[in-house]
Amino acid sequence: MASVEFANVRKSFGTHPVIKGVDIEIADGEFVILVGPSGCGKSTLLRMLAGLENISAGEIRIGGQVVNGLAPKERDIAMVFQNYALYPHMTVADNMAFSLTLKGAPKSEIDKRVKPAAEILGLTHLLDRFPRQLSGGQRQRVAMGRAIVRDPQVFLFDEPLSNLDAKLRVAMRAEIKELHQRLKTTTVYVTHDQIEAMTMADKIVVMHDGIVEQIGAPLELYDQPANLFVASFIGSPA
Ligand code: ADP
Ligand code: MG
Numbered sequence: 001m002a003s004v005e006f007a008n009v010r011k012s013f014g015t016h017p018v019i020k021g022v023d024i025e026i027a028d029g030e031f032v033i034l035v036g037p038s039g040c041g042k043s044t045l046l047r048m049l050a051g052l053e054n055i056s057a058g059e060i061r062i063g064g065q066v067v068n069g070l071a072p073k074e075r076d077i078a079m080v081f082q083n084y085a086l087y088p089h090m091t092v093a094d095n096m097a098f099s100l101t102l103k104g105a106p107k108s109e110i111d112k113r114v115k116p117a118a119e120i121l122g123l124t125h126l127l128d129r130f131p132r133q134l135s136g137g138q139r140q141r142v143a144m145g146r147a148i149v150r151d152p153q154v155f156l157f158d159e160p161l162s163n164l165d166a167k168l169r170v171a172m173r174a175e176i177k178e179l180h181q182r183l184k185t186t187t188v189y190v191t192h193d194q195i196e197a198m199t200m201a202d203k204i205v206v207m208h209d210g211i212v213e214q215i216g217a218p219l220e221l222y223d224q225p226a227n228l229f230v231a232s233f234i235g236s237p238a
Pocket of ligand 1: 013018037038039040
């Protein structure tokens with residue numbers, strides 16, 4: 001686990017500024033949700049944290065270390081995307097183990113990591129199946145499994161549930177929270193869904209057009225929204 005900090009982070013695409021000076025402090029083990037309307041810059045922030053996008057100015061720190069110059073594989077992070085593409089020709093076990101296989105980890109170590117991860121996610125009886133033989137929820141669990149086996153310092157989720165139907169989405173929210181309570185890995189989770197943010201987060205970061213409007217616990221934002229944007233976005237009657 002590690003803390004994560006954004007310090008006056010900026011990002012422009014060409015001349016177009018999309019992140020306009022963002023400060024966020026995330027403690028070790030915290031579950032933080034970035035929420036805001038489509039296009040406000042959530043994915044860009046996450047991608048910068050993962051090292052998939054350069055930052056134009058400011059600093060990002062993981063565990064106190066500035067990571068601005070580090071490539072994705074030099075950051076101890078695992079990301080779960082919305083389009084959790086699994087390899088169709090590989091079993092669940094091989095999909096989960098893929099990053100370890102790439103690193104040349106021995107089979108004994110791979111087993112030692114995949115088995116407990118599968119158990120946590122209720123995938124033990126499915127390890128020999130192929131993705132096409134799984135339900136949407138099971139596939140989502142495999143995608144999380146791939147992240148867990150890497151035992152990263154930080155988990156990143158970018159709208160991981162938005163392709164699932166409403167019922168499954170609610171169930172998966174609870175599963176992800178349970179997972180976090182078990183592993184206590186620092187998590188940064190992006191969604192445009194207020195309900196998801198209100199029900200899952202230790203702390204919510206409300207974004208709007210490249211800036212942070214407010215950071216606080218769900219109830220804090222609900223009871224004391226900093227401005228009209230937060231009030232209307234979070235759904236407070238204020
Ligand atoms: P969100 O995830 O909150 O929906 P994004 O971070 O994807 O928002 O995008 C923020 C803004 O940056 C949007 O205006 C988007 O069009 C723009 N943007 C994102 N990626 C690129 C890119 N690679 N090139 C140019 N503009 C981009
Ligand atoms: Mg996005």
